[in-house]
Amino acid sequence: MAIPLVVGVDGSEASLEAVDWAADEAVRHDVPLLLVHAAAPDHGAADPIGVAADRARKHAPSARLSGEVVHEDPATALLGKGRNAFALVVGRRGLGDLAGLLLGSVSLAVAARADCPVVVVRGRPEHRGVRFRSVVVGVEDGEGSGTAVEFAMREAHVRRCRLVAVHAWSVPFGGLADPPPPAGYGVRTPRRPPAQVLDDALNGPVERYANASVSRRVVEGPARQALLEAASEADLLVVGARRRRGHLGLQLGLINHALLHHAPCPIAVVPQV
Template identity: 70%
Template sequence: MTLPLVVGADGSEASLEAVAWAAAEAVRHGVPLHVLHAAVGDHEASDVVRTAAERATAAAPAVRVSSEVVHEEAISSLVGKDRSALALVLGSRGLGGDLPGLLLGSVGLAVAARAHCPIIVVRGAAEHRDARFGSIVVGVEEGEGSDTAVEFAFREARTRHCRLVAVHAWNPRFGASPTPEVPPWYALEAHRRPPAQVLDDALRGPVERYGDTLTSRLVIDGPARQALVDAASEADLLIVGARRRQLVAGLQLGLINHALLHHAPCPVAVVPRT
């Protein structure tokens, strides 16, 4: 069975931008697009899904669109689709106006923390949403926390026929001798695994499987949040991984994930580690 791309629609302009982005993405992947609207009552619900479907077909005439209105709160309705969706797509802000500026709303943040499938928050100006840069950025962390995200990024780059930039950021002080701020085990691990080696190890398998994908490696001395935001300034999509919580359902969205969901200059995908 072909899993659809599911996009949340609430009538806001941000959600319609997400619908348009998701429609183009669905066509790229050859999958259907399912528009989901959560409504407490029937008032204007049909208008919301009709407008969303029209925006989808305007953005990608070849897209196969279905729609659904569910009578429950938005977070539960979206998370309830996570096991039957290729990914969940959300706008950067909803009608609730949770926070000022360009910050992600509370619904989007809650869905990103609870879903089992990749979550894509559509952010940024039109040039970032319309795939004009021909580049995807993926964040690579120490260890195996990024393995699923890297695989996702390679598949996305192949589908889009674009360049992939793998970014690993590290703090230079962690490569020095142990100090009260730097535990001995971390300093030893940094010494054994130079930053460039972290990238090489993470990319070795995917590069063999996706040999036709143009791949660049970028090692940054500095905070990961700023490194990824800067790298994504000329990208169509930013991809990061997230570990699952051990004791409760959901994902461990750390400071980096939160910062990118709120401030990334382009659409950002959070990919749960499997």
Template identity: 70%
Template sequence: MVIPLVVGVDGSESSLEAVDWAVDEAARHTVPLHLIHAAAPGQDASGLITAASERAGKGAAGVRLSSEVLRDDAASALVGEGHKAFALVLGPRGRGELPGLLLGSVGLAVAARAHCPVIVVRGSPEHRAGRFGRVVVGVEDGQGSDAAVEFACREAHVRRCELVAVHAWSAPLGALAEPLPGPWYALETHRRPPAQVLDDALRGPAKQYPDTTVTRRVVEGAARRALWEAAAGADLLVVGAGRRHARPGLQLGLINHALLHHAPCPVVVVPQR
């Protein structure tokens, strides 16, 4: 059984734009597209989900399409569907939420609780239409980015576009006070040279997708700014998120929050395996 790409629909324009984006994404990956709408018991949502399905059907040539109304709150419904989804796709703002809200409350709750990648379809029509030919992925030191890098490499492969892997780093505070006798990372056995972080993260995926062009960017400075600047010329930004230890859900740190709210293009949060 092929698991579907799931889109949350609430009738807002941003959710319908997410449907448009998801149609193309499902076609790229040859997976079914499943639209869901969460409604309170007794609420008639047939017109809303039918309209969204008709819109998807106009551009879904070759994509198997289905829809469903779930009687649950929106966040819980989407998180539940995420157990059996290729990814969850959302618009940045929900129906009835404040116009100035950067990311809706449902989107943030889903991104923090989902068991599969969550895609928030942000950005201008140019970014949503995939006109830049570039996928950007943020790479951390350690294994926290492995799933994100794998997802990003696969995206670049099916889109036949460039993959830009970005690793941002900062020298330890002590290095600012007095010069080190060699590279600072040579004195810190738990840290690797920044370029090696990228090489190690990309080694496996590069073998799996040898035809994908990969550009490595090592940036000294804040990761949030480095990723935002790279994403300004990208069709998709991919970041990882670690799982919580004490309770279910993901550790959405400051970088994830900032990008979910402000990324200039569609952004994907990929849970760590």
């Protein structure tokens, strides 16, 4: 049996927008869609699964739907389901969050701790569909972007759109290059040229998706700004997250935190494998 795409529902408009997005995504990838609602054990009011299921059927009639009510706090419930999920999808904030929040506490907790990719559905309606025909992925220098690039390439493939790979870099503070190491300390590995960073990250995925449309964008400047600008004309932004040594969860970092709060389109956080 195929593992499901899981979406958290709580009756808020943001969660119903997440259901719309997740229903389309489940059809694109031909996977089941599981609607999950977390409720306290003594919860007596009607749960929102029925409303969410109706919404999903109207939005994507061919989606294979099921629903489940879990008696745990929302973050714990979704993280548990994420151990055997294609991905987790959440809205930007839920019913219990203050109206002024850019990102809800449950969405942030799930994005920071899940074992699978997490998509936070953000943005205006035109950004939550396929209007721009573009998926953007952030590529960093190192090993933290490999799984994210694979995820982004697969998304671009099923959407039949282009992949825009963005690598932002800056000149080291105080000069054009690092100072030479003191005698006896050995030679440090030089930073790779920015274009090489992109080429190395894309080589494998491009070979596996031979017909992919890929553009490379090297930007001198802050990564946050470069990715937000690229995402302004994208249907999905994808970023990677490293595992934290000796701790549960992921290392989101300041850039990913900012993107989760301000991205103009849905954003996927993909754990490094």
